[in-house]
Amino acid sequence: MDRAEERRQRHGEKKEDKKASAAASKVEYPNATRQQPDAKASAKVTPKLKKMMDLYDADKGSEARAIADEIIANSAANAYDHAFAAQIAAQLAYDADDTAAAIGYLNKALEFNGLDNNGHYSSMFMLAQLQLQEDKYAESLATMDRFLSETKSTKPEHLIVKGNALYRLERYVDASKIIKQAIDASPEPKSDWQQLLMASYAESGQTGEATKMAEAVASKNPTDKRAQLNLVATYLQADQYDKAAAVLEKLRAGGQLNEDKDYRQLYSTYLQIDGNEKKAADVINEGLTKGILKPDFQAYLALAQSYYFSDQVNPSIEAYKKAAPLAPDGETYLNLARVLWQEDRIPEAKEAAKQAIAKGVKKPDDAKKIIALPGK
Incomplete structure (x- = not known):
């Protein structure tokens, strides 16, 4: 979902949000160690806060952000006024694709320390996500460590952000542990979480674990090309070329090898297996005939070599003649x-x-x- 869609969805839910606000707010972080403040707006600044929110609700982002900046700079405002204005300004900056400013506002919201736990920790979590998005991996990890330590959260959507930061920092063993914890805690783990875990296993040399997981996912999703290709990748990582070729052949039989890279993967895999050069040539010819495999230098060179090492010299010469000019x-x-x-x-x-x-x-x-x- 892009930011414009997020804005539309958020504003489409405003009526429901207002109804919900009339009821007692759900405590999102019941185990938080932070003693939350009273979280009340000051009488002097309440009109400004209302004006800011009216502009926000009317989708007048730049005007609402300007009011937020005024409140943040107002020495008469209390901690809640400051923190709430910074929180809203962060969302407005994010909506305007100004991620650096959003990070700055979120840091201010946390420093002001005036929001209730729901607002405070939601801001902290958003900060960690934006830091990760901006490749500030060490900062994101530090934010998530603080978040998890203070909230005691074990929610998978929280754990996965820490796992992602650890992966980006190339701490693959640590990443695999917490990503697995997130997946185990989720009734329906996302496919990209599973891919991240498999990548962590592979990068840390745990190829057996990566393969075991890929096989489990692939068996549950036999027609899911992405799941099958992930399994192929783990087999190749473990030098199990025959198994990789078998999975790719199933995809070919099902008509799912429909991209240039798919055919290249299959013929390259066959060329890694002694005695399978003829199969490689057959795959290349099929890909070229179907117009899926690009007739470039690499394809013709592989075809020439496949023919040559399968004792088909004349076809090899013809393929070399096509490859050489390219x-x-x-x-x-x-x-x-x-x-x-x-x-x-x-x-x-x-x-x-x-x-x-x-x-x-x-x-x-x-x-x-x-x-x-x-x-x-």
């Missing part, structure tokens, strides 16, 4: 010359060797030797 240098022309020479197609080999030198090779003498061969 290559960044003359090395592919030189390989073509070598194969042609092996097949006693000397005139063609000489011509390919000349093309190799013209395009540039690391060892031009190798090409010159082919050019110097007897025969036209």
